Amino acid sequence: MILPAPPSPILLLDLVAEHAALQPALNEAMQAVLDSAAFIQGPAVEQFTTALGTYLGDAHVVPCANGTDALTLALMSLNLPAGAEIITPAFTYVATLEAAALLGLRPVLVDVRPDTFNIDPAAIEAALTPRTGAIVAVHLFGQCADLEALRAIAQRHGVALIEDNAQAIGATFRFADGETAFAGAVGEIGTTSFFPSKNLGGLGDGGALITRDAARATLLRQLANHGQSQKYHHQRIGLNSRLDTLQAALLQVKLRQLPANTAARQAVGTYYDAALATVLGITIPARDARSSHVFHQYTIQVEGAGRRDEMQLFLRKCGVPTMIYYPLPVHAQPAYAYLGYQAGQFPVAERLCETVLSLPIHPLLTEEQQAYIVELVKQF
Structure with missing residues (x-):
């Protein structure tokens, strides 16, 4: 390929x-x-x-x-x-x-x-x-x-x-x-x-x-x-x-630009939502109707064991950087072992650590770049 x-x-x-x-x-x-x-x-x-x-x-x-x-x-x-x-x-x-x-x-x-x-x-x-x-x-x-x-x-x-x-x-x-x-x-x-x-x-x-x-x-x-x-x-x-x-x-200086940057991030988030909503195997971010969303990250979930990591590798090879926030739940961090929590106590958090993937989102992401990222996700 x-x-x-x-x-x-x-x-x-x-x-x-x-x-x-x-x-x-x-x-x-x-x-x-x-x-x-x-x-x-x-x-x-x-x-x-x-x-x-x-x-x-x-x-x-x-x-x-x-x-x-x-x-x-x-x-x-x-x-x-x-x-x-x-x-x-x-x-x-x-x-x-x-x-x-x-x-x-x-x-x-x-x-x-x-x-x-x-x-x-x-x-x-x-x-x-x-x-x-x-x-x-x-x-x-x-x-x-x-x-x-x-x-x-x-x-x-x-x-x-x-x-x-x-x-x-x-x-x-x-x-x-x-x-x-x-x-x-x-x-x-x-x-x-x-x-x-x-x-x-x-x-x-x-x-x-x-x-x-x-x-x-x-x-x-x-x-x-x-x-x-x-x-x-x-x-x-x-x-x-x-x-x-x-x-x-x-x-x-940057505070004066914040409203415009927020609007630009929201536009990218809206584009991603519309383009990825029906793609099988991923779940787009849910929106709480009571809250605005300023899209510090645009984080999807990738279904299937190991598929998130495979998608991240595929996108990287195609020139699209992504991030995983967060790969290890806090109760599994060695520094917090003293709290006494066990694997399985927080099933939602543990599943998210295995499925979340954050796509590029920033105020200067072009429409052409957005379309390219979406097409790659669909291909995968």
Whole structure:
């Protein structure tokens, strides 16, 4: 079989081209920081976080060094006792558990929904105990978890709801009463990451926390700055976790482009949906009608033992890169063996780890490239 050649190089994420389009504005922002020499906590940090808070419906935004620190700071602000239980999805990146484990808290895993891959509210109800301190909901791949059910559970049981919003910045959720809220701004605290591959990515590490509670925002700022509100006066044990001025200045440029980039990602997702919906052997991503989808990833499921890996190899040979998020469930990671979970306890998460495959999706993916990718999937 002669494999076709791609119409032009296809990348999972084309940051070079994305940045080239913004280069004059990025250069200007960078030069302004260099000229000011205010590299730590310069004015661009407050300007960016204010702009992001406005974008997210007038929320308070507290910057920090990365998304994992954001999760850690969120849990620190709850002042939970050692060993308190933190409910997390079994299908997620390890940072969701890592923050809890580092603080001496106990991650309690629950399975995810087979359609949206997001945390299953029914499984949360079954896992709640008097020791539960918080629920961490991950808005996976760009779509909100069931915030209606999650908020109700958290309020009913008096536990905190934390939203891990690293993959869904700008997504919205519509509640039954007509309220619409941004992902990350519903629970006590939302967290996000500005890792370069994220929809709003920096040119290095960065993260932030989101809250509608002004007092909580003040506490989070204190915790992220060595536990101090006034220099050399430390009220709490905190972290040294800052978003540096250069990253903030660059992120402010990219924030202005975020709505257009989100629309472009959504257009690719819509094309994939229409073109792949009837292809035998794969399942396209399910959409929750209450949530917008910002498509951090476009993740299909490939049916049949070993077929996912075969498809990935076939696409790679044809010049189409793909990724598997995630190849090993968190309860099977050696670092978390101490939690005592066994194979088979989270069947949905375990099956997803064997079937999911993320196709290229980014704002500059051309129609010709999209058509080529779809044709290859159909051929396979």
